[in-house]
Structures are given as C-alpha cells and as structure tokens.
Amino acid sequence: MGTLELDGVTKVFPDGDGEIVAVDDVDIEMRDGEFLVVVGPSGCGKSTTLRMVAGLETISSGEIRLAGKTINDVKPQHRDIAMVFQSYALYPHMTVRENMAFGLEESTDLSDDAIDERVTDAAGTMGISELLDRKPSDLSGGQRQRVALGRAIVRDPEVFLMDEPLSNLDAKLRSEMRTELQRLQDELDVTTMYVTHDQTEAMTMGDRIAILNAGELQQVATPLECYHEPANRFVAGFIGDPSMNFFDVRRDGETLVGDAFDYPLSASTLDDVGDVTDLTLGVRPEDVSLAGDATGEHTFSTVVDVVEPMGDENTVYLRFEDAPEGDTFIATVGGLQQVSAGDEITIEIPEETIHLFDGNSGEAVHNREIDE
Amino acid sequence: MTRNTDTGDDSGDAVTDGGVTEDPSGSGFSPIAALNDRFGSDFVESSQFWLPPFLLVGLFVYGAIIWNFLISLTDFSGFGNPNYGDLDLEMYTRALAESGFVDAAVNTFILLVGFTLVTLGLGLGLAILVDRNIRFENTFRTIYLLPMSLSFVVTAQFWAWMFNFNNGVINIVTSSLGLGRVDWLGNPDIVLWAVMFALMWQFAGYAMVVYLAGLRAIPNEHYEAAKVDGASTVRMYWRVIIPQLKGSTISASVVLMVFALKAFDFLYSLVGGYRPPNGADILATKMVREAYANLNWAYASAIAIALFLMTLGIVGPYLYYQYNRGNL
Numbered sequence: 118m119g120t121l122e123l124d125g126v127t128k129v130f131p132d133g134d135g136e137i138v139a140v141d142d143v144d145i146e147m148r149d150g151e152f153l154v155v156v157g158p159s160g161c162g163k164s165t166t167l168r169m170v171a172g173l174e175t176i177s178s179g180e181i182r183l184a185g186k187t188i189n190d191v192k193p194q195h196r197d198i199a200m201v202f203q204s205y206a207l208y209p210h211m212t213v214r215e216n217m218a219f220g221l222e223e224s225t226d227l228s229d230d231a232i233d234e235r236v237t238d239a240a241g242t243m244g245i246s247e248l249l250d251r252k253p254s255d256l257s258g259g260q261r262q263r264v265a266l267g268r269a270i271v272r273d274p275e276v277f278l279m280d281e282p283l284s285n286l287d288a289k290l291r292s293e294m295r296t297e298l299q300r301l302q303d304e305l306d307v308t309t310m311y312v313t314h315d316q317t318e319a320m321t322m323g324d325r326i327a328i329l330n331a332g333e334l335q336q337v338a339t340p341l342e343c344y345h346e347p348a349n350r351f352v353a354g355f356i357g358d359p360s361m362n363f364f365d366v367r368r369d370g371e372t373l374v375g376d377a378f379d380y381p382l383s384a385s386t387l388d389d390v391g392d393v394t395d396l397t398l399g400v401r402p403e404d405v406s407l408a409g410d411a412t413g414e415h416t417f418s419t420v421v422d423v424v425e426p427m428g429d430e431n432t433v434y435l436r437f438e439d440a441p442e443g444d445t446f447i448a449t450v451g452g453l454q455q456v457s458a459g460d461e462i463t464i465e466i467p468e469e470t471i472h473l474f475d476g477n478s479g480e481a482v483h484n485r486e487i488d489e
Numbered sequence: 490m491t492r493n494t495d496t497g498d499d500s501g502d503a504v505t506d507g508g509v510t511e512d513p514s515g516s517g518f519s520p521i522a523a524l525n526d527r528f529g530s531d532f533v534e535s536s537q538f539w540l541p542p543f544l545l546v547g548l549f550v551y552g553a554i555i556w557n558f559l560i561s562l563t564d565f566s567g568f569g570n571p572n573y574g575d576l577d578l579e580m581y582t583r584a585l586a587e588s589g590f591v592d593a594a595v596n597t598f599i600l601l602v603g604f605t606l607v608t609l610g611l612g613l614g615l616a617i618l619v620d621r622n623i624r625f626e627n628t629f630r631t632i633y634l635l636p637m638s639l640s641f642v643v644t645a646q647f648w649a650w651m652f653n654f655n656n657g658v659i660n661i662v663t664s665s666l667g668l669g670r671v672d673w674l675g676n677p678d679i680v681l682w683a684v685m686f687a688l689m690w691q692f693a694g695y696a697m698v699v700y701l702a703g704l705r706a707i708p709n710e711h712y713e714a715a716k717v718d719g720a721s722t723v724r725m726y727w728r729v730i731i732p733q734l735k736g737s738t739i740s741a742s743v744v745l746m747v748f749a750l751k752a753f754d755f756l757y758s759l760v761g762g763y764r765p766p767n768g769a770d771i772l773a774t775k776m777v778r779e780a781y782a783n784l785n786w787a788y789a790s791a792i793a794i795a796l797f798l799m800t801l802g803i804v805g806p807y808l809y810y811q812y813n814r815g816n817l
Contacts, residue, residue, distance in 0.1 A: 171713075172717075173713050173716070194716050194719040200714065208711060208715075208729055209733065210732045210733055210735070219715075223720040224718065225719075
C-alpha cells in the first residue's frame with residue numbers, strides 16, 4: 118500500500134561554477150497511513166524534498182520508493198500522488214467542480230457520472246457542496262483552501278503531499294483547519310507528507326516529525342520524543358516556543374563550569390557525558406522554577422530583566438547575577454506569580470530536566486529524565 | 490461654484506457670487522448638479538481640462554468620419570466641389586454591384602481571418618517553446634520580434650525579391666527541390682496566400698510577445714498542479730494553460746485584425762503603386778486607388794465607410810468585453 122521510502126535522497130543544484138546541496142542524503146520511511154510532518158527553517162530543503170517525491174524536481178542521487186516500487190524516473194502524472202500547494206494553484210478558468218474533476222478526468226478512465234459522484238462526495242466531506250459551481254475568484258481564502266484539499270482527496274491517491282497548505286490563512290482559520298486536516302487524514306488513512314515551517318503545526322498534527330536543517334535530516338521521531346529527547350542541539354532549539362535555553366559550559370571534574378555559574382552533576386549524568394569536556398547545557402524555560410532560597414546545589418540568584426505577561430503564564434527574561442548586561446535566558450512561570458523587572462529572584466534548574474549536548478558536534482549526550 | 494462649503498455657510502440658502510441658489514434639499518432643479526449627479530461629482534468642475542481635447546478629437550476624428558459619410562452620399566468625382574444637395578445611397582449600390590469591390594471585400598475578409606488565426610497560432614507555439622526555459626531565450630525572443638521593428642516598405646521589398654519568379658530565393662529553393670517555379674505574385678490564386686505568409690512572418694513575433702506576457706502571468710504551480718493531477722504536457726497546455734490566455738488572445742487578435750484591414754502600405758510597397766497584383770486587392774488598396782488614382786471621391790468614401798464598419802465590427806465586441814470586465 119502507501120508506504121513511502123526515501124533512501125539516501127540527495128538534491129544538488131548547480132550554482133554558477135559550484136553547486137548547492139539542497140537535500141543531503143535523507144532517509145525517511147513512512148508507514149501506510151502515517152502523517153509525517155517535515156519541518157525546518159526556510160531554505161532547509163523541506164520543500165525540495167517534497168517536490169522530489171512529487172516528481173517536480175529530479176533526484177540527484179538516492180531512491181524514492183512508493184509501495185515498494187522505485188519512482189525516481191516515473192513522471193509526476195503517473196505517480197498516483199495528490200499535492201496541495203501553498204498558493205492552492207486552483208485553475209482560475211474552471212469552476213470548483215471542474216477543478217476537482219480535472220485530476221480524475223486526466224488520471225483515470227472513470228465515466229463522467231462516476232467522476233461527478235466522487236466530486237460530489239468529496240465536496241460533501243469538505244463542506245463545499247454549495248460552492249461547486251463557483252469560480253475560485255469568487256471564494257474566500259478559507260474556501261479556496263478547502264477546494265484545494267477537496268481536489269486532492271477526490272483523487273484517492275496513495276500519498277498526499279502538502280506544501281505549507283495553511284500558511285496563507287489567518288491565525289484563527291489556521292488552527293481550525295489544523296484540527297480538521299488531522300481529523301480528515303485520520304478518516305481517510307492516506308499516507309501524508311506535510312511540509313511546514315511552523316513548529317506548532319509540526320507538534321500538533323504529525324504522527325511523526327522529520328526535522329531538516331541545511332538539507333540534512335536531524336531527527337525523525339514522534340513530536341514528544343523530539344521535544345523531550347532531541348537528537349541534537351538544533352532539534353532542541355527548533356522545537357518548543359519559547360525555545361530551549363543554551364549555556365556553553367566546560368566539564369571540570371564533576372562540575373559544569375559556565376561563564377556565570379557552576380553546575381554540579383550527579384554520577385549517572387556523568388556516565389552519559391563520558392569524557393566530553395566541551396558541552397552545551399540546555400534547559401527548557403518551563404523547567405526553570407522559582408526557588409525559595411539559594412541553598413540547593415542547583416539554585417542560582419538571578420535578576421529579572423524583562424517580563425512578558427501572556428495571561429496564563431509569564432515569560433521572564435533572567436540574567437545571572439554575574440552575567441553581563443543583555444546576556445539573558447528565559448523562564449516561564451505561572452501567570453499569577455508576581456515578578457517584575459529588576460527583582461532579584463532565586464531559580465532552580467533541576468538536574469532531571471537538563472539536556473547536555475556535545476559542544477562541538479551538537480549531538481545530545483544526555484536528555485532529561487521522563488517519568489514513565 | 491454652487492457648493493457652499495468654502496463660504497462656511499451651511500444654512501442652506503447661500504447665495505453665490507453668480508446669484509445662483511442651490512437648494513440642498515434637492516427640490517429645486519440645477520442643471521449643473523444634475524450633470525454632476527449623472528456623470529460623477531466633479532464632472533462640471535473638471536470640464537475645463539477634458540473638454541478642449543474632447544472637442545478637438547471629436548471634430549477631427551469623429552467629425553471627419555461623418556463628413557466622409559456625407560461625401561459617400563454624394564456623386565463627387567473629379568475636380569471641383571461635392572454637391573451636398575443631392576444625397577443618396579447610389580455609391581453603395583454601385584459598390585455591391587461591382588465585382589471588383591466584392592472581390593476586394595472577400596479578399597479583405599480572407600486576409601483578416603486567415604492572417605489572424607495563423608499568426609495567433611504561430612505566435613502561441615513560439616511563445617510556449619520560448620517559455621519552456623530554453624537556452625538563449627532572450628536571443629530567440631529578439632530574433633522572432635525583429636521583423637516587427639522593420640518598416641513595411643522594407644519587408645515588402647524583401648518579399649518582392651524573394652517571391653520573384655526568375656531569381657527569387659524561394660523559387661530557387663523550390664526548383665532545386667524539383668518542385669518547379671511558382672509565380673507567387675503573378676498567379677491570382679496564390680498571391681493572397683503569399684502576402685498572408687509574408688505578413689504572418691512579420692507579425693508572429695508580436696503575437697508571441699503578447700502570449701509570452703500572458704504565460705509569464707500564470708503561476709508555476711498551475712503547471713505543477715496539472716502534472717501532479719495526471720495531465721500530459723499537451724493536455725496540460727490544452728486544458729489548463731491556453732484557456733488562461735483568453736485575454737492575451739483577444740488583445741492580440743484585435744490588433745492583428747485591425748492591421749489586416751489596413752494592410753495597404755504593405756501591398757503598396759510590394760508593387761510600388763496603387764494597383765496590387767491581381768487577386769490581392771483589398772478594400773484598403775481599392776479605396777486609395779479609387780480616390781487618388783481615379784478621383785472617384787464619393788465612391789472611395791463609400792468603400793471607406795465599409796472598411797470603417799468592418800473595423801467597428803471587430804473593435805466593438807472587444808470594447809464590450811472590456812466593459813463587461815470593468816476595464817473601461
């Protein structure tokens with residue numbers, strides 16, 4: 118069925134005399150019916166990866182297999198995939214019905230009646246039945262989005278490819294469509310590859326997330342694994358908002374020595390660290406907690422720099438007492454906690470919440486403990 | 490003028506310096522307010538800017554058309570002045586009865602339709618080829634457009650030489666291929682098509698540029714969506730891309746058709762006189778010939794009116810189309 122495998126997929130674009138590696142040796146395996154979100158910053162190669170699966174870009178090396186068959190040299194029109202574009206790419210001279218029927222007319226031998234039935238069905242699923250005879254120019258952004266999705270689902274393909282389909286919607290509509298898309302994908306149970314730069318979409322929608330940076334695959338895992346057990350510093354920083362705090366530290370015996378603080382480690386953590394001495398200590402803002410007094414070995418005195426009240430919580434920018442001006446890190450505390458700029462407060466960074474990354478390679482050497 | 494905003498008096502009974510009173514309740518009648526209501530709020534105030542050019546164009550373009558129509562109703566020919574006392578449609582009945590006029594009208598029509606269709610088709614084909622990310626794209630575009638920049642006098646002379654029966658390059662090629670010589674300009678059955686070919690060569694580049702602009706306006710995603718939807722390249726162009734070029738087709742065909750109607754200068758230069766080759770006479774050449782060679786002023790005016798009506802028949806629907814789309 119719709120298993121999709123990317124095996125060492127690489128894309129190299131010529132650039133003048135040199136070349137640019139847009140996608141570098143990416144391996145992803147998708148189960149049938151899986152919803153995989155490919156996420157990464159702009160220019161990380163995520164759209165290029167999707168376009169290679171669609172057949173809109175050639176593959177420089179590696180192999181893409183759909184349902185066990187290599188499709189490297191199969192033309193896009195014969196791949197049995199449906200794609201939703203960021204701009205929707207509805208054909209402006211056709212009505213919604215014609216837009217949705219087009220793919221079936223071109224890719225199947227179905228009779229006109231059968232096509233019409235499937236279009237009507239899909240329009241019902243997407244709640245756009247009353248729009249069928251309108252032209253795309255008469256539709257709102259949200260309605261166009263639904264038509265674009267309807268055009269994909271009516272095809273009943275092996276794989277859905279979605280290229281930032283929600284990014285042209287306003288915030289409220291986007292979160293509505295997010296839920297709806299998830300429900301739809303669950304119902305249809307079609308393998309879906311979804312590209313986005315929005316980590317909220319990645320966290321909430323996907324069965325698994327594939328994180329790309331500079332063309333290289335960083336991690337493929339469930340959203341919670343990516344959040345709690347990031348494979349490297351990039352993933353740790355990319356997933357989560359506000360993002361993880363990082364401190365460059367040096368291991369000195371059993372203690373991590375930073376610019377502004379010392380952080381003693383327990384024996385089990387030291388085991389993970391091994392003989393690496395240059396490290397990056399990472400801690401998520403919500404794991405930085407307020408402490409009563411500075412007596413614990415993981416408590417620190419800090420000065421509040423800025424407070425951003427969000428209602429349910431406050432985002433607090435803190436500075437270690439010894440740290441220079443502007444060198445802040447972030448903690449999120451409860452919305453009812455009274456914290457204001459200039460306060461001196463004591464915080465605790467519990468050892469079970471810290472992540473440690475190799476200072477040179479960025480690989481995770483120790484991740485936080487999770488209560489099973 | 491009649492607005493009292495600048496007096497600061499809004500009591501409603503302001504008397505302006507001209508002594509005209511305006512009743513803001515609308516119960517009184519003011520022609521200026523009525524005009525402004527009908528044509529927009531500043532119709533009268535802005536008239537000093539648009540009225541003089543409006544009158545000049547009206548007089549020299551539309552006035553001239555009307556005058557021409559009046560002349561076509563007289564029997565004016567030779568030297569002297571037209572007699573406006575005796576107006577009838579004699580020139581029109583005479584035209585319809587004359588085989589020369591009917592032939593010219595038919596030729597004009599064939600040239601109009603044939604030239605336009607073939608040029609549009611060729612232009613579209615070139616545009617699609619040039620648009621497919623080919624190498625040296627700009628060079629090709631320039632080469633195809635270059636004939637447009639040449640004067641018809643020049644291109645007509647080129648083609649006259651190339652079509653030459655004895656030593657024209659086309660006949661040298663055909664005869665070396667064993668097809669024998671063809672009298673391109675002398676054979677009345679062929680000459681119109683030869684002329685059409687020459688005009689097409691000159692104008693295909695123009696159609697290409699118009700279509701190329703249209704193609705560039707279509708987002709890449711439409712090509713990609715059509716491919717992912719399962720359409721072959723030909724089907725993609727036929728069903729998704731070309732239908733979106735409707736606007737380009739309409740504007741290009743109006744320009745081409747209007748040009749085909751007044752292809753006078755090309756034919757004039759081809760033979761260097763008022764008498765085009767047999768079989769290639771069109772209304773434009775006949776009109777000029779009747780007027781300036783034969784001094785049949787009234788008759789030539791009647792032909793001019795016929796030509797005018799044909800042009801109107803082409804431009805009218807175009808203007809209507811643009812009006813419906815809110816572009817006018």
